[in-house]
Amino acid sequence: MPKTPQAIRGTQDIFGPDAEAFAFVVETFERVRKLYRFRRVEMPVFEKTEVFARSIGETTDIVSKEMYSFDDRGGESLTLRPEFTAGIARAYLSNGWQQYAPVKLATHGPLFRYERPQKGRYRQFHQIDAEIIGAAEPQADVELLAMADQLLKELGIEGVTLHLNTLGDGDSREAWRAALVDHFRAVKDELSEDSQERLEKNPLRILDSKDRRDQRFVADAPKIDQFLSDDARAFFDAVTSGLDAAGVKWQRAESLVRGLDYYRHTAFEFIPDEGSEAAGKLGSQSTILGGGRYDGLMESLGGAATPAVGWAAGIERLAMLVGEREEDALELAVVVEGDTEQLHSAGVRTAMMARSEGVAAEVFAAGSPRKRFDKAVKSGAKVIMAFGEDGEGNLQAPRMKGDEADIERVSHALREFALKLRD
Ligand code: ATP
Numbered sequence: 001m002p003k004t005p006q007a008i009r010g011t012q013d014i015f016g017p018d019a020e021a022f023a024f025v026v027e028t029f030e031r032v033r034k035l036y037r038f039r040r041v042e043m044p045v046f047e048k049t050e051v052f053a054r055s056i057g058e059t060t061d062i063v064s065k066e067m068y069s070f071d072d073r074g075g076e077s078l079t080l081r082p083e084f085t086a087g088i089a090r091a092y093l094s095n096g097w098q099q100y101a102p103v104k105l106a107t108h109g110p111l112f113r114y115e116r117p118q119k120g121r122y123r124q125f126h127q128i129d130a131e132i133i134g135a136a137e138p139q140a141d142v143e144l145l146a147m148a149d150q151l152l153k154e155l156g157i158e159g160v161t162l163h164l165n166t167l168g169d170g171d172s173r174e175a176w177r178a179a180l181v182d183h184f185r186a187v188k189d190e191l192s193e194d195s196q197e198r199l200e201k202n203p204l205r206i207l208d209s210k211d212r213r214d215q216r217f218v219a220d221a222p223k224i225d226q227f228l229s230d231d232a233r234a235f236f237d238a239v240t241s242g243l244d245a246a247g248v249k250w251q252r253a254e255s256l257v258r259g260l261d262y263y264r265h266t267a268f269e270f271i272p273d274e275g276s277e278a279a280g281k282l283g284s285q286s287t288i289l290g291g292g293r294y295d296g297l298m299e300s301l302g303g304a305a306t307p308a309v310g311w312a313a314g315i316e317r318l319a320m321l322v323g324e325r326e327e328d329a330l331e332l333a334v335v336v337e338g339d340t341e342q343l344h345s346a347g348v349r350t351a352m353m354a355r356s357e358g359v360a361a362e363v364f365a366a367g368s369p370r371k372r373f374d375k376a377v378k379s380g381a382k383v384i385m386a387f388g389e390d391g392e393g394n395l396q397a398p399r400m401k402g403d404e405a406d407i408e409r410v411s412h413a414l415r416e417f418a419l420k421l422r423d
């Protein structure tokens with residue numbers, strides 16, 4: 001026998017309670033984004049490689065070692081999207097979405113990164129994503145974060161806190177960067193190899209390092225606050241007081257930077273509190289939602305300067321916190337207790353009528369007629385409705401089984417359907 005093919009390393013086949021949790025995350029996101037009037041967009045799964053190379057930055061982990069890039073049959077270099085923001089920025093410019101600015105956008109779907117697969121970290125994973133493009137004011141950051149906070153609450157996720165920082169405006173960020181280079185250069189030989197390389201290209205990223213050798217020197221590194229311009233400080237103050245007004249709890253995280261080059265001002269992550277149940281469920285892959293303001297991105301793609309702020313959250317990590325979820329119980333099981341055409345059509349039509357009225361129904365009409373009723377009982381259906389014939393082949397009134405209230409609800413739905421037919 002030929003061997004059956006295996007799935008690609010780092011991909012997942014999601015089924016059962018895990019798939020229900022995944023769907024619950026997406027459904028809740030869809031509901032909440034509508035409350036905040038974010039407009040849905042669907043984006044291509046691949047883009048020209050330069051879209052990511054130019055916007056995310058050549059020195060980032062994503063571009064330097066995580067992208068799935070390939071030449072297509074026409075010889076063009078394409079890349080499976082490793083994140084949403086760059087593609088959305090490209091779409092904003094190529095479609096002239098400036099006409100809708102400020103525009104609030106939401107999407108979800110698969111992303112691809114060549115990483116070392118482990119719990120909570122995959123090569124194909126999924127995100128929900130929200131962006132506000134064309135809004136320069138700190139109130140946009142506040143609204144975006146309030147939406148994230150409400151989403152987590154509606155998912156029933158507890159023990160997770162918003163960690164917040166500012167990277168300042170372009171000038172503040174430059175001055176901070178220079179001070180960080182001085183600070184880390186003094187201990188260069190003791191840094192990890194990766195960070196030695198980052199030192200010249202992208203020193204902010206050393207703060208983000210997960211390597212213990214680097215973390216020793218992160219604690220006493222210069223802080224952005226010393227370098228903030230008055231404007232940048234006022235912006236951050238407006239964000240924090242807006243969050244307080246909106247009732248969003250936050251905590252200052254002075255070493256928090258985002259991995260990507262294009263961030264300015266607000267940077268944030270939602271992280272499980274140490275020792276919380278959420279932290280236990282996630283293990284070492286702890287960040288569930290991250291984002292910030294990326295006022296510099298559109299220019300790196302050749303567009304006009306455009307202020308924007310956004311976030312993305314891993315659906316798998318959110319689903320891990322939500323826990324396994326059962327499928328909704330079946331409401332109506334229709335049992336066909338024989339194999340005449342009359343019985344089968346009574347069963348099919350009853351189920352069809354119930355579904356038209358929003359009642360989840362399934363027909364049990366396959367296999368041995370004697371066992372159909374048992375299967376219906378096993379399905380856990382709230383109501384069982386069995387169709388049979390008498391000895392002369394006449395259709396009998398269906399037998400109903402279940403709680404009185406459930407039977408009443410199903411009967412009501414069927415009556416409603418019948419009434420509509422009469423009108
Ligand atoms: P990390 O530090 O965990 O690598 P990141 O900074 O690369 O995260 P972002 O690019 O900001 O992550 O993506 C936002 C969110 O997407 C993360 O907080 C996480 O929930 C999720 N995510 C990122 N990479 C993966 C992955 N390989 N597998 C599963 N989820 C992921």
Ligand code: MG
Pocket residue numbers: none
């Ligand atoms: Mg990463």
